[in-house]
Amino acid sequence: MPLQQLQGALFQYHPHKPHLVAFRSPCAPAGEQAIAAGCVVLVAGLTEGPLALPFTTALADTLAGMHCELVQPVLSSSYLGYGTGLLTRDIEELDCLLEQLYETHGQRNIILMGHSTGSQIVLAYARTGKYRTRILGGILQGAASDREYYATQLADLPASLAMANEMRAAHRGHHWMPVDAYPDAPITADRFWSLVARG
Structure with missing residues (x-):
């Protein structure tokens, strides 16, 4: 599999956990200027994090063509951290990320996309997340039963x-x-x- 590469911005999103960061891809193809029409937050599965999925760059490019951003967070449960906490911690961390996107980055149209076990996180967020009534929807991609x-x-x-x-x-x-x-x-x-x- 060829190595993937993305251009964009890396930012911290949690006020008390500086190691938690998210990567935001541009909302327009290279050379174009645009205001983001929305964003998709990609929540990866067990043992995964940013760029772990083979379709990540294609998804970012497709969204850029629609003037939307792709946001890939590192959660405490990313990579090998999934055994150290429960879904409630993932939801609290996503609350902080969405607050940053809404309040600091000016996003208004946010969709959560979960891959594999990330789909469970998205479902849990839709039930109890602080901003569950503000997100436009959720995508469950490759949902699995652990x-x-x-x-x-x-x-x-x-x-x-x-x-x-x-x-x-x-x-x-x-x-x-x-x-x-x-x-x-x-x-x-x-x-x-x-x-x-x-x-």
Whole structure:
């Protein structure tokens, strides 16, 4: 796969977490000037972040032709951080991003687009996000069931689920699961449960 490259602006969006940034692509093709008609916020899936998806540059170019921006945030759950928190943290961080886009960057027309597990974040935001009534809509691209995926990938899933359940019952849901229970990334019992438990 050829390496992708985008032109644009990188900006911080969270007042208390300076490591959280977002990348904003231009709202017009190279050489043209335009005022942004809107933007699409692309929320990537597990282990992903900006430019992780093979269609990112094509999406940015298509949106630029429509005088719209593509915004790619780094959330605390981006890359291997997904095991360190729950959807409530993703929603709070998206609240800060949308506030920046609305108030500082002058955006009025915002659509959230989730890829894979990012679709779950978009659905959760549409239910409880601070600006849920202001967004124009949501796109669920490649929506996936993490539970069904891990049912085929984790060798001893019942035992790992039982361990997570015991930790949560003992009010240790925010503690780390052992590496042999989930080798992909550091993950708390609460996050493991939310990814793989039924319901």
